[in-house]
Amino acid sequence: MTALLWTEGITKSFGGVRALDDCSLEVEEGSITGLIGPNGSGKTTLFNVITGYAKADAGAVYLGGRRITNASPDKVFNAGIGRTFQLTRIFPTLTVLENMLVPSKTKGKHHALEQLEFVGIARHHDQLAGTLSYGQRKLLELAYVLVADPAVILLDEPAGGVNPTLIGQIAGRIAELNRTRRKTFLIVEHNMEFVMGLCAKVAVLDAGTVVASGPPDIIRTDPRVLDAYLGVDVDV
Amino acid sequence: MTLNSKALKLAGLAVLAAVAIAFPYVYSSPVDTNYGVYAMIFVTVASAWNIFSGFSGYISLGQAVFFGTGAYTVGIAARDWHVTGTGVFLLLPLAAVSGAVMAVPFGLIALRVRRHTFIVITIAVFFIFQLMAADFSFTGGTMGLPAPFLPWQAATFNNPFYFMALGAAAVTITLAWWIRRSKFGLQLRAIKDDEDRALGLGVRTMRVKLSAFTLSAFITGFMGGVWFLYLTQVLPSSGYDPLFDLTIVLMAFLGGVGTIAGPVIGALLIEPGRLYLNTQFTNGYLSEILLGALFLLIVLFVPRGIVPTGGEWIRKFRSRGRAAIEPEGRGAAWTAEARGRQGTSDGRRLEAARRRESE
Numbered sequence: 118m119t120a121l122l123w124t125e126g127i128t129k130s131f132g133g134v135r136a137l138d139d140c141s142l143e144v145e146e147g148s149i150t151g152l153i154g155p156n157g158s159g160k161t162t163l164f165n166v167i168t169g170y171a172k173a174d175a176g177a178v179y180l181g182g183r184r185i186t187n188a189s190p191d192k193v194f195n196a197g198i199g200r201t202f203q204l205t206r207i208f209p210t211l212t213v214l215e216n217m218l219v220p221s222k223t224k225g226k227h228h229a230l231e232q233l234e235f236v237g238i239a240r241h242h243d244q245l246a247g248t249l250s251y252g253q254r255k256l257l258e259l260a261y262v263l264v265a266d267p268a269v270i271l272l273d274e275p276a277g278g279v280n281p282t283l284i285g286q287i288a289g290r291i292a293e294l295n296r297t298r299r300k301t302f303l304i305v306e307h308n309m310e311f312v313m314g315l316c317a318k319v320a321v322l323d324a325g326t327v328v329a330s331g332p333p334d335i336i337r338t339d340p341r342v343l344d345a346y347l348g349v350d351v352d353v
Numbered sequence: 354m355t356l357n358s359k360a361l362k363l364a365g366l367a368v369l370a371a372v373a374i375a376f377p378y379v380y381s382s383p384v385d386t387n388y389g390v391y392a393m394i395f396v397t398v399a400s401a402w403n404i405f406s407g408f409s410g411y412i413s414l415g416q417a418v419f420f421g422t423g424a425y426t427v428g429i430a431a432r433d434w435h436v437t438g439t440g441v442f443l444l445l446p447l448a449a450v451s452g453a454v455m456a457v458p459f460g461l462i463a464l465r466v467r468r469h470t471f472i473v474i475t476i477a478v479f480f481i482f483q484l485m486a487a488d489f490s491f492t493g494g495t496m497g498l499p500a501p502f503l504p505w506q507a508a509t510f511n512n513p514f515y516f517m518a519l520g521a522a523a524v525t526i527t528l529a530w531w532i533r534r535s536k537f538g539l540q541l542r543a544i545k546d547d548e549d550r551a552l553g554l555g556v557r558t559m560r561v562k563l564s565a566f567t568l569s570a571f572i573t574g575f576m577g578g579v580w581f582l583y584l585t586q587v588l589p590s591s592g593y594d595p596l597f598d599l600t601i602v603l604m605a606f607l608g609g610v611g612t613i614a615g616p617v618i619g620a621l622l623i624e625p626g627r628l629y630l631n632t633q634f635t636n637g638y639l640s641e642i643l644l645g646a647l648f649l650l651i652v653l654f655v656p657r658g659i660v661p662t663g664g665e666w667i668r669k670f671r672s673r674g675r676a677a678i679e680p681e682g683r684g685a686a687w688t689a690e691a692r693g694r695q696g697t698s699d700g701r702r703l704e705a706a707r708r709r710e711s712e
Binding site for chain 2: 168169170189190191193194195199200202206207208209210211215216218219220221222223261262265
């Protein structure tokens with residue numbers, strides 16, 4: 118397996134706070150990689166740096182060997198990285214179908230409806246996106262990222278604030294996209310069941326640095342991970 | 354939308370078109386057709402404003418830059434190239450192009466910032482143009498420029514201008530309607546909702562905004578040229594008039610920003626009223642005071658405009674507490690859902706009504 122998306126020594130500070138500190142992460146092609154870590158460990162900041170929403174102070178981001186460090190969000194998307202946001206960001210005054218037609222490189226209404234069908238919200242295609250429930254918005258966000266067929270999809274807390282049934286639906290869609298369309302995923306999520314069940318590899322971020330990475334079973338018992346989550350010097 | 358309501362809409366449009374075309378023949382006195390010319394000029398520029406500002410949410414108060422530039426371009430070209438008679442109408446495309454040419458550097462600077470900052474910059478650029486028109490000598494300075502004499506009968510002088518402005522209005526409204534549902538229009542409206550998210554979906558937002566800004570400038574510049582030939586003169590204070598910007602924004606807000614019919618209705622209500630007040634009361638400030646008062650009333654009572662709010666009232670009155678949307682056609686699925694949740698159905702109803710309106 119070769120890495121499709123990787124970062125090298127990303128550093129990013131906000132004022133005096135170092136949100137990312139020499140952060141290096143690899144996402145293998147065709148994998149579902151989980152990114153976990155306590156609140157404030159820099160997960161979303163890393164997403165923002167990768168997708169061009171924040172500028173790195175130092176370090177580099179590569180996609181398939183191509184350097185995309187600090188490219189603007191539209192260039193990153195067109196290079197093949199799609200992302201969703203922790204608090205969903207859809208276009209509330211457009212209909213669901215219209216939302217699907219906003220991204221660059223869409224393939225027409227028919228294809229857009231197919232993606233909506235795939236995530237399971239096609240019957241809402243004609244209503245305003247602002248009327249969707251929170252979970253449905255998450256699905257819509259996933260769907261309109263899919264229309265442009267990106268190589269890598271970054272999901273920021275896809276299961277956060279979503280009811281258990283819908284969590285299962287979201288996990289199922291991710292697994293299917295990975296299996297049948299060979300999509301590569303990098304997923305930030307606090308729901309451990311979700312992460313451990315879906316991801317082949319998990320990276321742990323603490324204080325802006327990747328402190329551990331590997332298969333879920335090993336990560337689960339790694340003392341550094343427990344430290345990061347539960348605080349130092351805790352006896353397990 | 355059912356086939357019937359579609360046919361009804363087309364029939365309605367046909368009637369409106371017939372009325373608009375018949376207007377100068379029924380009310381043929383120049384006093385009346387003057388109202389028609391101004392109304393159509395403002396229908397066009399308000400719709401052009403809406404294509405950029407209404408769809409993208411970037412409120413431009415600098416449209417007079419394009420209007421004045423269009424007027425001055427025709428005046429300067431006619432003077433320097435010695436164009437006389439009806440030949441001056443051939444200069445109108447140049448007026449449109451001059452507006453668009455101004456919009457590119459203007460947009461490249463102003464569109465880097467958003468919301469209030471954008472509005473302030475458009476006002477600043479506007480005043481720069483007004484000052485330049487007054488201070489340069491090639492613009493005729495504070496004396497402005499006269500338009501070439503048109504050898505037309507006074508009784509029917511207004512009619513060609515009326516039809517020219519009506520044609521421009523029809524083209525602009527059609528264009529706005531078409532853009533609104535095109536990919537370009539969707540991206541503009543997405544920018545209004547969440548520009549950074551649109552950027553993250555690969556939308557080249559600067560290019561999209563600048564295109565719409567330039568298109569609205571193209572149309573506004575053209576109308577500036579028409580207005581100049583009609584009025585037969587332009588002054589720095591009339592070509593680059595701050596009231597022009599406030600008026601078209603007021604028209605769009607009154608009718609409904611971002612809707613197709615809104616700016617048209619707003620212009621048809623406000624412009625004749627303003628002209629009437631200006632002719633009835635020689636104190637020209639009265640119409641300005643009333644315009645200001647009207648702006649306050651709109652902000653207080655119909656902040657979203659006549660078209661969206663009026664549509665809601667009509668539906669509320671008709672439904673009287675029942676579900677606002679009849680469960681038929683494609684809307685049925687969610688209406689049933691909304692009924693199931695009476696508690697939250699009000700907000701959904703408003704959203705749905707707004708969507709229906711915009712279609």
